Amino acid sequence: MPARAVMIQGTGSDVGKSLIVAGLCRAAVRRGLRVAPFKAQNMSNNAAVTDDGGEIGRAQALQARAAGLPLSVHMNPVLLKPQSEVGAQVIVQGRRIGNSGARAYQDFKASLLPAVLESFGILKADTDLVIVEGAGSASEVNLRRNDIANMGFARAADVPVVLLGDIDRGGVIASLVGTQAVLDPADAAMIEGFIVNRFRGDPSLFDDGMRIVAGRTGWRALGLVPHFAGAVRLPAEDAMALERPAGRAGAGRLLVAVPQFARIANFDDFDALAMEPAVDLVFVRRGQPIPPADLVILPGSKATIADLADVRREGWDIDLAAHIRRGGRVLGVCGGFQMLGCRIADPDGIEGPPSMVAGLGLLDVETVMTGEKTLTKVTGRSLADDAPLSGYEMHVGRTTGPDAARPFAVIDGGGPDGAVSTDGRIVGTYLHGLFTDDVQRGAWLARLGGRAEVGYGAAVETALDELAAHLEAHMDVAGVFGLAR
The missing domain is CATH 3.40.50.300 (P-loop containing nucleotide triphosphate hydrolases)
Structure with missing residues (x-):
């Protein structure tokens, strides 16, 4: 039936x-x-x-x-x-x-x-x-x-x-x-x-x-x-959630800064980091400088070339250069990885009018946008610490160059992913969801002098159970189900 x-x-x-x-x-x-x-x-x-x-x-x-x-x-x-x-x-x-x-x-x-x-x-x-x-x-x-x-x-x-x-x-x-x-x-x-x-x-x-x-x-x-206060432990649907005040500002000793691109994509990549007691995760809004941080993450973007232009208009490229001079670390994820390279070409107009632009030049790689979209769940290991990882790829474009000879990770059943600078402080990857993996998140925090304390998957499951109980207590759930036909 x-x-x-x-x-x-x-x-x-x-x-x-x-x-x-x-x-x-x-x-x-x-x-x-x-x-x-x-x-x-x-x-x-x-x-x-x-x-x-x-x-x-x-x-x-x-x-x-x-x-x-x-x-x-x-x-x-x-x-x-x-x-x-x-x-x-x-x-x-x-x-x-x-x-x-x-x-x-x-x-x-x-x-x-x-x-x-x-x-x-x-x-x-x-x-x-x-x-x-x-x-x-x-x-x-x-x-x-x-x-x-x-x-x-x-x-x-x-x-x-x-x-x-x-x-x-x-x-x-x-x-x-x-x-x-x-x-x-x-x-x-x-x-x-x-x-x-x-x-x-x-x-x-x-x-x-x-x-x-x-x-x-x-x-x-x-x-x-x-x-429902527990909503902060669950992934938000869209960037409107980023405009609301943070529930826990300044709580951790490790500062992680994420520039909030106009076309930011998959920002839930960082939810698990925000839960960690050791971490203060800050989304940097337009009009604000990137603060001195332990790690700056360039997130995914739905329009990499357009958001890269915004990075320069905001002066975030200058902030990044200063961050690196101070010995800071940078991670670029997907579109953020593409921005870190020397050049981005979109000859077929995948994201907009056909164009070619200079990247930030922080990794010696270049990206060509292609019509084929990569959509796959992956497991593998990050090479710096031989830590297991799980995540997914969701991108257009192919990134190659000398720094790609030092990949960030090796994918099970596949090949290398990402690129790493010669000093190891600048990393690019196409993998989303890295930080939801407790072991991989722990490896990143260890590099920054911290440690992971949260079981992310268990925290989400608990929040969902609490949400269901919350609705049962305050809503006629049987009545809602009874309306179904």
Whole structure:
């Protein structure tokens, strides 16, 4: 029998949909259900490599972990990876099909609905319950005509909707009631209930608020969920999370600085470092200098050449040179690795107009962008300390040169990865996820004079269990599951 399904849509972006779905997935597992997460369309430069050889949004990877399932491209059949303010790379069922401008995509995306419904059907065939996450705001009626992510999907797949509002940003009554007011009546009829998220303080003070929303809309009140402090131990979906104040600033004696590129990608690479008591992890925002640090990490980028130009505009190249003169260490990951070289060429216009630019010249390598994208999970060993590692590759481009003769790592069943400077203080690698490996993270901290104290995987699992318990305590989880059809 095909699975039942229920959908969590939001009154806006960043209201907590991804976290609520992850918690519901873990709650379903604890009830003995085989559950799968699904998001028809996601927009994020934080992505994960799937077991079936594609890529999906990082939020769906976390939800799959909560559900105890291997990652599948069908959990997020359409992924948009922004490369500029008005354009994005389009990934369909795990594979890049090209780039699209924002306006052109609005007309094109309706043609992707068959692939979305196919992926949804594949998940339904092998589970008891599918928990669907919407995208952005349910009230974007100006984009409704070709929608495949919110009401367009809910109507096409006949999935009932629960609407989530965020009280922390204010105006939650108006945002919930106003969503019903602007929706087409047939769309509004898909909404069966509502949840208010991120409440702080005495919940009895919002009893009347819940009654007002229920009375105005006719929807069932399914929960007033307090702020979940454990969210800081879970990967964030997109760079909006980086704009919020850090939960633990200045806590460690080892300072690790990460310039926050405009098009930063896979910044969850550094979540495990942020958990370590010995580490103070700082994302350096534009307009700020790179501070004196033990380690500077140049992160991944969705548009390496464009972000490299920003590095120079911000003066971060000068800060890096000073950091190296002081004896500091530098790690470049993926796009950051490409920036460290002497030259980056994009002859086919993979990232934008065809171009060739000078790199930072800190490693004697050069990169040529290619149309073929590498997507693979890997294991191996870092050569400096013979420490095991695990991670994944997700990149376009091939990097070669004299410093690549001193690779950072050797991949099991493959070849060398990365490059190292002659003095060993500048390292480049294409491997994401290095620091989630406890042994490899410990090796990096040892080089800096510290040690690892956190079991990252265990910490994430504990946080997911705590999240599920949090929702069970403050939400009518049985009621949400009971709405599924």
